[in-house]
Amino acid sequence: MENFNLILPEIFLSLSIFATLLIGVFFKNSYNLVTNITYVIIISSLLIIFNSFNDSGNLFSNSFVSNSFTNFFKILILLGTLFVMLITQNYIKEMKLNYFEYPLLLLFSILGMFFMISSNDLMSFYLGLELQSLALYILASIDRDNLKSNESGIKYFVLSALSSGLLLYGCSLLYGFTGSTNFEEINLKIELGNTGAIFAMVFILVGLAFKVSAVPFHMWTPDVYQGSPSSVTSFFAVVPKVAGIAILIRFIHIPFEQLIDQWKNILVFMALASMILGAVAAIGQTNIKRLIAYSSIGHIGYALAGISTGTTTGYSSSVSYISIYVIMNLGVFGCIFLMKKNDKYCEDIKDLSGISKQNPLLAISFLIIMFSLAGIPPLAGFFAKFYVFMSVIESGMYTLAIVGLLSTVISAFYYLRIIKIIYFDEIENSFDKIKNLGITSTVFLSCSILVLFFLYPSILNNIVNILSMN
Amino acid sequence: MNFPILSSVTLLPVLGALFILFSKSKKNENKNAINLSLFTSFANLILTIFLWYSFDKSFTGFQFIEEQNWVSGFIKFKFGIDGISILFIVLTAFITPICIISCINSVKTRLKEFLIAILILETFMIGVFCSLDLVVFYIFFEAGLIPMFLIIGIWGGPKRVYAAFKFFLFTLLGSVLMLVAIISIYWITGTTDITQIFEIKIPVKYQYVLWLAFFSSFAVKMPMWPVHTWLPDAHVEAPTAGSVILAAILLKMAGYGFLRFSIGMFPVASEYFVPLVFTLSIIAIIYTSLVALMQEDMKKLIAYSSVAHMGFVTLGIFTFTPQGIEGSIFQMLSHGLISASLFLCVGVLYDRVHSRLISSYGGIVNILPKYSLVFAVFMLGALGLPGTSGFVGEILILIGAFQKSFLVAILASIGIILGAAYMLWLYKRVVFGKLEKSELKELKDLNFSEGTVLFTLVGLVLFFGFYPNLILETVHTSVEELIKNYEQAIIFNLNTIK
Numbered sequence: 021m022e023n024f025n026l027i028l029p030e031i032f033l034s035l036s037i038f039a040t041l042l043i044g045v046f047f048k049n050s051y052n053l054v055t056n057i058t059y060v061i062i063i064s065s066l067l068i069i070f071n072s073f074n075d076s077g078n079l080f081s082n083s084f085v086s087n088s089f090t091n092f093f094k095i096l097i098l099l100g101t102l103f104v105m106l107i108t109q110n111y112i113k114e115m116k117l118n119y120f121e122y123p124l125l126l127l128f129s130i131l132g133m134f135f136m137i138s139s140n141d142l143m144s145f146y147l148g149l150e151l152q153s154l155a156l157y158i159l160a161s162i163d164r165d166n167l168k169s170n171e172s173g174i175k176y177f178v179l180s181a182l183s184s185g186l187l188l189y190g191c192s193l194l195y196g197f198t199g200s201t202n203f204e205e206i207n208l209k210i211e212l213g214n215t216g217a218i219f220a221m222v223f224i225l226v227g228l229a230f231k232v233s234a235v236p237f238h239m240w241t242p243d244v245y246q247g248s249p250s251s252v253t254s255f256f257a258v259v260p261k262v263a264g265i266a267i268l269i270r271f272i273h274i275p276f277e278q279l280i281d282q283w284k285n286i287l288v289f290m291a292l293a294s295m296i297l298g299a300v301a302a303i304g305q306t307n308i309k310r311l312i313a314y315s316s317i318g319h320i321g322y323a324l325a326g327i328s329t330g331t332t333t334g335y336s337s338s339v340s341y342i343s344i345y346v347i348m349n350l351g352v353f354g355c356i357f358l359m360k361k362n363d364k365y366c367e368d369i370k371d372l373s374g375i376s377k378q379n380p381l382l383a384i385s386f387l388i389i390m391f392s393l394a395g396i397p398p399l400a401g402f403f404a405k406f407y408v409f410m411s412v413i414e415s416g417m418y419t420l421a422i423v424g425l426l427s428t429v430i431s432a433f434y435y436l437r438i439i440k441i442i443y444f445d446e447i448e449n450s451f452d453k454i455k456n457l458g459i460t461s462t463v464f465l466s467c468s469i470l471v472l473f474f475l476y477p478s479i480l481n482n483i484v485n486i487l488s489m490n
Numbered sequence: 491m492n493f494p495i496l497s498s499v500t501l502l503p504v505l506g507a508l509f510i511l512f513s514k515s516k517k518n519e520n521k522n523a524i525n526l527s528l529f530t531s532f533a534n535l536i537l538t539i540f541l542w543y544s545f546d547k548s549f550t551g552f553q554f555i556e557e558q559n560w561v562s563g564f565i566k567f568k569f570g571i572d573g574i575s576i577l578f579i580v581l582t583a584f585i586t587p588i589c590i591i592s593c594i595n596s597v598k599t600r601l602k603e604f605l606i607a608i609l610i611l612e613t614f615m616i617g618v619f620c621s622l623d624l625v626v627f628y629i630f631f632e633a634g635l636i637p638m639f640l641i642i643g644i645w646g647g648p649k650r651v652y653a654a655f656k657f658f659l660f661t662l663l664g665s666v667l668m669l670v671a672i673i674s675i676y677w678i679t680g681t682t683d684i685t686q687i688f689e690i691k692i693p694v695k696y697q698y699v700l701w702l703a704f705f706s707s708f709a710v711k712m713p714m715w716p717v718h719t720w721l722p723d724a725h726v727e728a729p730t731a732g733s734v735i736l737a738a739i740l741l742k743m744a745g746y747g748f749l750r751f752s753i754g755m756f757p758v759a760s761e762y763f764v765p766l767v768f769t770l771s772i773i774a775i776i777y778t779s780l781v782a783l784m785q786e787d788m789k790k791l792i793a794y795s796s797v798a799h800m801g802f803v804t805l806g807i808f809t810f811t812p813q814g815i816e817g818s819i820f821q822m823l824s825h826g827l828i829s830a831s832l833f834l835c836v837g838v839l840y841d842r843v844h845s846r847l848i849s850s851y852g853g854i855v856n857i858l859p860k861y862s863l864v865f866a867v868f869m870l871g872a873l874g875l876p877g878t879s880g881f882v883g884e885i886l887i888l889i890g891a892f893q894k895s896f897l898v899a900i901l902a903s904i905g906i907i908l909g910a911a912y913m914l915w916l917y918k919r920v921v922f923g924k925l926e927k928s929e930l931k932e933l934k935d936l937n938f939s940e941g942t943v944l945f946t947l948v949g950l951v952l953f954f955g956f957y958p959n960l961i962l963e964t965v966h967t968s969v970e971e972l973i974k975n976y977e978q979a980i981i982f983n984l985n986t987i988k
Binding site: 397426 | 560561564625628629630632633635636639640643644650651654655658659662663666667669670673674676677
């Protein structure tokens with residue numbers, strides 16, 4: 021008798037999505053109703069996962085796995101989505117994006133991520149990945165009458181399809197050379213001299229690198245971030261990244277455990293390239309969403325640096341990093357949704373000039389988040405980087421550590437530039453005073469976590485360390 | 491003693507800052523903020539003086555140790571002080587109220603935020619001197635950048651943005667290498683607690699690289715030639731209170747870092763790199779003194795003189811003689827008082843005339859007699875006249891240097907002559923001569939708050955000039971312990987090579 025409790029969150033999500041879809045179809049103007057139901061669904065899923073956090077096991081002839089590691093990431097995804105929905109609700113209504121499909125697409129992509137993270141088989145992995153991606157393509161172009169939104173949707177679709185193709189090719193090669201699609205069986209059958217398996221691994225890593233937008237597969241990120249509606253961008257910047265890092269860790273930990281020397285080189289290169297490009301390319305940006313896109317490429321570089329060590333401490337440090345990254349990015353996007361002037365949302369960094377006089381609270385939130393993104397102690401961003409470099413140096417990868425830390429100095433420049441524009445420049449305009457409980461509470465929560473993290477910095481480590489990696 | 495006095499001293503300013511942030515006073519917000527911040531900083535000063543009083547001068551090792559589990563398994567939050575750090579804590583607690591008083595006149599906008607920034611900065615600075623753990627030290631060391639960046643950038647002069655960025659990025663660049671070294675030390679020794687590292691002793695083969703990584707951070711912060719270029723910019727653009735803190739305390743963190751970490755943890759490498767440090771120090775002393783001679787901006791002149799004085803400090807530290815090290819500590823403290831006072835003096839003139847150029851002044855002795863008197867004392871202190879605190883430090887450092895290298899000591903002495911030249915020339919051009927410029931004729935002499943602050947500082951500069959023992963006997967045991975450990979390590983290393 022199989023233990024269906026393990027897959028309960030996924031079953032619950034699928035059934036409730038379809039039920040909600042019916043509600044959306046049969047009631048007119050049902051955006052509000054569907055959104056509220058979506059909140060309920062997310063919170064119930066959270067409760068279900070919390071309830072069985074430590075249960076672990078396999079299902080369906082070992083093609084689905086659930087343990088504390090996958091559950092942790094699922095919780096992170098659900099929390100990220102919850103807060104993204106909170107900060108974007110106003111924006112969606114004002115930009116007339118309030119189709120009832122919107123929250124449902126979010127749920128669909130979450131469902132895809134859940135299956136992807138929990139997959140223990142190439143087939144279920146690919147299906148989950150595609151379910152996630154399809155929902156994301158539609159989300160990117162959801163602003164149907166906007167040229168840029170359509171452009172970003174198509175760009176994302178074409179490039180993502182290409183990367184999925186490569187990934188699928190890698191999967192088929194892997195099956196051809198090992199004779200199995202199951203992660204654990206592949207792990208047993210891969211031999212060191214198996215060149216075909218190495219080829220397969222490279223293709224799969226390329227596909228995954230695209231999903232987390234690591235250099236050199238990052239080209240879509242700035243355009244899609246800028247072109248998509250901000251509400252979608254905030255989701256893109258947070259949730260799929262978490263899922264991507266999770267599946268990357270699972271992939272290299274289980275099927276490719278034997279090929280550590282090979283993927284280590286690839287990951288180190290991608291980490292270095294992402295950190296440097298994220299730092300250098302962001303300097304010239306004038307659009308804040310584009311800037312965040314480059315900064316997120318840089319941050320993914322640090323997360324990859326942790327993974328590239330191939331040690332358990334390295335994986336944990338990446339998990340901590342990505343968790344803190346989620347908190348920081350939710351704060352940034354909360355702030356971006358507060359940048360509203362004469363009922364229009366601003367995206368230009370210059371619009372922030374001198375807002376510290378008129379909007380002191382927004383200014384201080386930006387200040388905290390930017391210093392945290394730059395990794396200046398005592399804010400949480402520093403501890404995230406500290407853990408990563410701790411594990412990197414433990415593995416003796418000094419070049420990676422030194423280049424990584426030097427690129428934090430370069431990236432500090434553009435974070436400081438935003439602070440300079442906010443605090444040092446003369447006042448040019450002021451933003452409307454927005455009273456939205458969802459946004460202000462998210463920003464407040466994010467900032468207070470970032471500031472107070474130093475009081476108990478091991479809280480995240482303690483959680484991450486108990487996650488079972490298998 | 492169970493009362494966590496070090497944590498209280500560290501956290502009190504932040505508490506005060508929080509009070510200021512949340513206090514709402516309807517009619518006179520600024521006055522309320524000033525009163526609160528003065529109250530906090532004076533309370534902290536009294537607390538640190540009590541700490542100094544109850545400090546056991548004959549005890550080797552660290553006192554008032556506080557330990558707390560922090561990052562589980564990795565790092566303990568550890569505080570403790572010895573004879574070297576106690577004096578810097580007192581200096582910090584003493585300089586902060588002076589800054590707060592000085593900004594009453596000079597800071598016109600956003601006074602409340604300014605006071606909050608100063609108080610938060612005080613917490614970070616005291617934290618640096620209290621921490622006995624490398625990571626905790628690093629966090630406080632770096633965190634100080636945030637308030638200082640804002641102080642320079644928001645309340646600074648016309649080129650403040652450039653100066654603030656240069657200050658921040660230079661310091662950060664130096665420090666990240668130190669972070670790599672700190673993490674490496676953790677993996678080499680298994681701890682970041684420096685009392686344990688002193689006992690475990692880092693293997694000699696690692697010491698050289700690690701020393702260089704720490705050096706890159708401290709050399710920028712000190713600042714040593716050739717990475718001193720951020721300092722003149724930062725000093726010129728920062729508001730008076732910012733310059734005072736920068737000169738009096740932030741620069742001292744580097745000197746303290748050399749004493750505590752470089753010599754303590756890497757004795758063999760410190761010995762090995764003595765020629766490098768001596769060369770850079772001598773270049774700093776002579777070159778920046780020459781540069782100071784040619785400055786037209788008063789703040790810039792004092793900034794370059796700071797670089798030269800810090801050259802003496804590094805020279806003294808790396809003589810590894812009791813006289814040299816005690817002289818360096820004394821020089822740092824006395825420079826903390828004197829350079830702070832000189833910046834305050836420039837600030838007094840700037841508030842009235844709004845110019846820092848030497849050429850806009852001349853002959854002010856005729857209308858500002860009190861001001862000219864205090865300026866004279868500080869000027870003489872800066873050039874090291876016997877009877878002022880500046881003399882004691884320099885003579886001790888030179889005594890130390892003569893034991894090590896005759897040439898170095900001679901070259902350093904030339905720096906003293908040059909120091910006298912630029913300081914006296916500055917004083918001559920600003921204070922003496924005929925009062926010709928019409929805009930200067932209306933100037934008012936020191937008001938009550940300026941007078942109180944500057945005459946207190948005059949008193950201290952003269953007091954420590956005549957009675958240096960108060961400081962020297964506090965540091966003596968700790969310095970002897972430091973040198974003893976250093977010599978043991980060198981001898982041990984020589985024996986293992988044989």
